[in-house]
Amino acid sequence: MPVALDPPSSLLTxxxxxxxxxxxxIRYAGRRDLTLLALAPGxxxxxxxxxxxxxxxxxxxxxxxxxxxxGIRALVINTGNANAGTGAQGQHTxxxxxxxxxxxxxxxxxxxxxxSTGVIGEPIDLAGKIAAALPACVANLAEDRWxxxxxxxxxxxxxxxxxxxxxxxxxxxxxVTGIAxxxxxxxxDMATMLAYIATDAAVAPEALRPILEQAxxxxxxxxTVDGDMSTNDACMLIATGQxxxxxxALADAAVLVEAITxxxxxxxxxxxxxxxxxxxxxxxxxxxxxxxxECLQVAYRxxxxxxxxxxxxxxxxxxxxxxxxxxxxxxEDLDVERVQIHLGDLCIVQDGARALGYTEEAGQAVxxxxxxxxxxxxxxxxxxxxxxxxxxxYDYVRINADYRS
Numbered sequence: 001m002p003v004a005l006d007p008p009s010s011l012l013t014x015x016x017x018x019x020x021x022x023x024x025x026i027r028y029a030g031r032r033d034l035t036l037l038a039l040a041p042g043x044x045x046x047x048x049x050x051x052x053x054x055x056x057x058x059x060x061x062x063x064x065x066x067x068x069x070x071g072i073r074a075l076v077i078n079t080g081n082a083n084a085g086t087g088a089q090g091q092h093t094x095x096x097x098x099x100x101x102x103x104x105x106x107x108x109x110x111x112x113x114x115x116s117t118g119v120i121g122e123p124i125d126l127a128g129k130i131a132a133a134l135p136a137c138v139a140n141l142a143e144d145r146w147x148x149x150x151x152x153x154x155x156x157x158x159x160x161x162x163x164x165x166x167x168x169x170x171x172x173x174x175x176v177t178g179i180a181x182x183x184x185x186x187x188x189d190m191a192t193m194l195a196y197i198a199t200d201a202a203v204a205p206e207a208l209r210p211i212l213e214q215a216x217x218x219x220x221x222x223x224t225v226d227g228d229m230s231t232n233d234a235c236m237l238i239a240t241g242q243x244x245x246x247x248x249a250l251a252d253a254a255v256l257v258e259a260i261t262x263x264x265x266x267x268x269x270x271x272x273x274x275x276x277x278x279x280x281x282x283x284x285x286x287x288x289x290x291x292x293x294e295c296l297q298v299a300y301r302x303x304x305x306x307x308x309x310x311x312x313x314x315x316x317x318x319x320x321x322x323x324x325x326x327x328x329x330x331x332e333d334l335d336v337e338r339v340q341i342h343l344g345d346l347c348i349v350q351d352g353a354r355a356l357g358y359t360e361e362a363g364q365a366v367x368x369x370x371x372x373x374x375x376x377x378x379x380x381x382x383x384x385x386x387x388x389x390x391x392x393x394y395d396y397v398r399i400n401a402d403y404r405s
Contacts, residue, residue, distance in 0.1 A: 002159055002274040003281040003370050003390065011146035012164040012175045014198040016040035016240025019145035021152040024133035026126070027080030027118060032152045034130060036137040037075040037196070038105060043240045045072040045113070046208040048216055050233035056084030057094040058114040059232060065098070065110045073107040075236065077115040077153055077194065078126060079181075084231040085121035096127035104134045117155055117181065117194055117232055150179040153194055156399055157183040157274055163266040165259040170245040174201045176259045180267040183225070183276050193271055195220065195235040197263055199256065202241035207250035211257050212237040219264035222387045225275035226396070227304040235264075272388045277395030280312045283388050284374045288338075290381035294331060298376060299387045301329035309392035312372060317363025319348045326376060338379030343372060 017037060024034035039045070047066055049059050066072070076097060083090045098112035105112075116126070150160035164177040182193025203211065216235055237260065241247075248256060273281050284302055289295035302308055302325045311318045322341055327334070341349035343366045348358050366372060 003278055005159060005270055005273040007159040008147065008150065008162040011150070011162045011179070012166065012177050013143040013146070014175050014177050014240060015143070015200045015242040016043055017198045017238060018141040018143055019149050020137040020140040020142070021145065021148045022133050022136045022140070024078065024129045026078050026124070026129055032148070033079045034133050034137065035077040035149045035152045036101070036134070036141065037149070038141050039073050039075075039238065040240050040242065041071070041073070043072065043238060044203060044205050044208050045236060045238050046212045047113070047234055047236045048212060050230060052229050052231050052233070054085060054231050056082055056116060056232040057086060057090035058083055058116045059234060060091065061094040061098065062113040062115065062234065065113055068110045070108060070110050072113055073111040074101050074105055075113045075115065075196070076101045076130065078117070078130070079153060079155055080118040081116060081122055081124045081126065082118045082120045082232050083116040083124065083126060086123050089123055093124065093126045097130050100127050100131040100134060104138050113236070115194055115232070115234055117153070120231060146177055146179060153179065153181045155181060155183065156276055157181055159274055161267055161270040161274070163263045165263055167255055167259050169201060169243070169248070169255060172243045172245040174199060174243045174245060174256065174259075176256075176263050178263040178267055180271060182271040183274050193220065193230075193233060193235075195264070195267055196238070197236070197260060198238040198240070199260065200240050200243040201256055202243065202245050202247045203239040203253065203256070204247050204249050207248060207253055208237055208239055210250050211253055211260060214257055215261040215264040218261050219268040223268045223272050224300065224303050224387065224389050225272060225278070226392070269388055272390050275390040276399045277393040277397075278390035279370070279393055280391040281371045281388070282312060282374060282390060283371075283386060284376070285384065285386040286376045286378065287384040288378040288380055289383040289385070292383050292385050295378075295383050295385035296387065298326055298329045298331065298378065299385060301325050302374070302376075303387060303389035306392060309389075312367065313391040313393045315364065315367040317343070317348070317360060317367045319354075319363065322374070323349065331378075334378065335380065340377040340379070342375040343367070344369070
């Protein structure tokens with residue numbers, strides 16, 4: 001079960017975005033595995049994608065279609081098959097998938113973005129399955145289907161993930177709604193998941209990607225479950241412009257950036273709370289570094305240590321594992337006698353050694369909690385960063401051992 005995470009009970013509609021989901025029988029029977037987003041004319045779309053060198057065919061096609069600059073009118077998302085590691089055939093499949101969606105909606109293939117998630121390396125007639133399922137999708141397009149889409153894009157996730165915010169810009173009510181999937185193969189180098197965030201705000205085209213990058217760097221690029229980067233990651237920002245506000249340049253968009261970032265952060269943390277087999281949610285804050293990069297270097301070294309992650313699963317306050325990870329993070333001139341570590345409010349390490357007054361019982365009490373904040377103070381500068389991770393359990397092994405079964 002996810003850590004203190006319930007599926008959203010409702011999500012706000014975004015004018016100009018219509019959604020439908022259906023069964024395309026891509027891998028499993030009786031599962032809604034195809035999602036279609038139809039966008040109003042004039043909608044602006046920006047995206048960031050995985051930096052994995054084995055980027056999946058839909059990622060390559062989506063990047064090319066965005067670069068073509070013809071305006072995006074639809075997104076098509078399938079689960080069950082990643083269409084990754086499929087070579088030229090996979091590229092052809094992704095392009096054909098866009099073609100059948102374009103034919104159904106009356107737009108150009110380059111105005112369609114494809115997204116796939118699921119098993120890597122298995123060829124599939126994806127376009128054929130999408131074509132067969134599209135009539136049901138197109139007939140059911142509606143603005144109030146965000147919750148259905150949040151469920152239809154899941155793979156090993158146990159709950160749907162979605163968030164909404166509303167704000168006022170130029171006296172107009174503006175909505176931001178987002179959904180995401182991700183549970184395993186989570187290590188950010190952009191964002192390791194599929195995420196779709198939409199707003200009805202009017203945003204200048206040149207401002208949309210910088211807004212998305214700001215939000216991603218404070219949210220999806222600060223999470224990790226297992227340190228593995230997917231081939232299919234994508235995070236999209238959609239702005240329909242139907243709220244009626246004056247067109248926002250980047251310099252004028254601070255309030256919108258804050259709302260989009262808040263949605264992205266809620267989704268990102270939901271991914272970690274629903275990490276495969278997770279039983280603990282672990283925020284890691286590193287302060288007192290000489291740079292943000294240095295702080296992140298230490299934080300990720302801790303977050304990716306199997307010894308630390310399994311100790312947290314066992315509720316074992318084995319703080320020596322924390323010391324070992326910090327010391328091996330590659331900070332060559334680290335003065336260990338200045339390092340302090342807190343678990344929650346409990347100081348466990350002070351001046352590089354066990355804190356005076358610390359007891360195993362006190363450490364055990366903190367480790368038994370479902371949420372265990374770690375704070376490492378390096379004592380060498382003013383920079384600070386935070387990431388979010390989870391523990392490593394028996395269920396993580398079971399889920400991934402059975403993934404293709």
